[in-house]
Amino acid sequence: MLSIINTKTVDESTRFLIGRNILQVAEGGEFSADSILRNLSN
């Protein structure tokens, strides 16, 4: 899902909030967010 966002149009604050949301939903068991955290270096 993260891959469809155009990084050039997203400012720093939004990026930060996206990061917070990724962990929130991953902790809640969301599989796609889980996958992002397991492959952060990609």
Place this chain on the structure above:
Amino acid sequence: MKRWNTEDENHVLNGILFEIYFNSRGQFRQRDFKCSFIDEIFSSENRNNFEKAFEFITNQIMPFDEFVFYMPFYPPTTLPIEILFKEVSDFYEDYDETVFIIESIKLHNVEIMVSAGKNHFGSVECTLEDFVKKISSELCIPKSQLRLTMNFKKTDLKNISYPFSLSLSKRVHTKLGLNN
């Protein structure tokens, strides 16, 4: 994740790291950090690739170091934890079972276990692997950075019992009133 880098900053990872330690109001959580993915997030590969993000979160949590056992510095450090078990036999009718009860958990020779393990009531039984996960979660540290010393061989510790209310704190002595 690298495509979110702006020069040497990665604000998405900054947000992920911030969420571990801070609540929705931006306040430090003090306990119950969001540690479910700590092994993945704090991997050495990520620390090498995103050094600035780990520097960022370390600076953010530094003022709260009395609540934080493990600082995600670069390069990574280990945490020496000493665990003392007591071997007891449980008898259920004709079934005999050996249980290893947690007596003490120390960091740098200082007790950090809040609830004493002497009362067997309300305890959790688990394998060593699950107990290490529990310690890793309580301390918010990747398992790879835990340096455990125990008074029994790992192979002996098949059935571990710890208090249901087990929590770890740097301020155990204050909580027990031992400083007075």
